[in-house]
Amino acid sequence: MAKQRVVILGLGRFGLALGEELVASGVDVVGVDSLERAVNAAEKLTHSVIADATDIEALKQLGVLDAEHVIVAIGEDMSASLLAVNNLKELGVTGVWAKADSQAHAKILRSMGVNNLIRPEFSTGKRLAHVISGHAEDYIEFDLDYAMVKLAAPRWLHGHKVADADPDIVAIKRSGRTFRPAVPEDIISPDDILIAAGPVKTLERFCERRR
Missing domain, CATH: 3.30.70.1450 (Regulator of K+ conductance, C-terminal domain)
Structure with a gap:
């Protein structure tokens, strides 16, 4: 049986910890962040890539359509989070999860059709x-x-x-x-x-x- 593939957009504390736990559970994880230092810290992930999640062409090249789940772990930068989700929706990605750091953020994500919301602090x-x-x-x-x-x-x-x-x-x-x-x-x-x-x-x- 082929390994499940998950793409995580955003390698902050939450995204990195989630990715490492998924890898430990036997999942193939591609971690994505625009910051080099964040990608360098993701050495335990299957793959880690420097890319801009708000760039729809970059997401295409990352093969998000081939992933069972794509997790938008960008919480603090709401605009980047919403742009990334919008890109995934435009590409037709179905298994979208998104981290929300506030009630307002969560409300907007729901209005965009994201049913799988992650609110770790809450x-x-x-x-x-x-x-x-x-x-x-x-x-x-x-x-x-x-x-x-x-x-x-x-x-x-x-x-x-x-x-x-x-x-x-x-x-x-x-x-x-x-x-x-x-x-x-x-x-x-x-x-x-x-x-x-x-x-x-x-x-x-x-x-x-x-x-």
């Missing part, structure tokens, strides 16, 4: 807030209104069935064991660790009702 901030507040051990938001949370079984659920919980309990970890899918008949014990999934507001109410 996502990390929300996750950390839930962990620090003591409401959860981990928190992942997948969409504007859907998330998963890992937490110790709330006291009010002890002795109840998984089916009694709202939101859905999708996995359960008993003391000394590993996680497994939860079933409606499972009785929740004080030592259980749960993974729940559902609308963000429902999860927040669930986490806050710890006692």
Whole structure:
């Protein structure tokens, strides 16, 4: 089976870290940046190229149409980010992901038809807030209104069935064991660790009702 090919436009901290992780996972990664020092630092990527992502001809030569995914990791320079996305759309690239550093940036990208938005600072901030507040051990938001949370079984659920919980309990970890899918008949014990999934507001109410 041929390796998956990904092109990353922008080799700042985020783009470089993402590229290195993809390479470690067996993905063929082409990193692109207009700055020589950024390209020189990308020695762990499969290929790294000095090029201007706002130049549509340069993107053609990079073979973006042959990539399964093209990630616009240019966040701070909004105009460059939007130009790069516009170029990819004009070329007919379908697997476009884009990093947005602000709500306004994200809104414009959505209006351009980019559904795969990356907001690392926003996502990390929300996750950390839930962990620090003591409401959860981990928190992942997948969409504007859907998330998963890992937490110790709330006291009010002890002795109840998984089916009694709202939101859905999708996995359960008993003391000394590993996680497994939860079933409606499972009785929740004080030592259980749960993974729940559902609308963000429902999860927040669930986490806050710890006692």
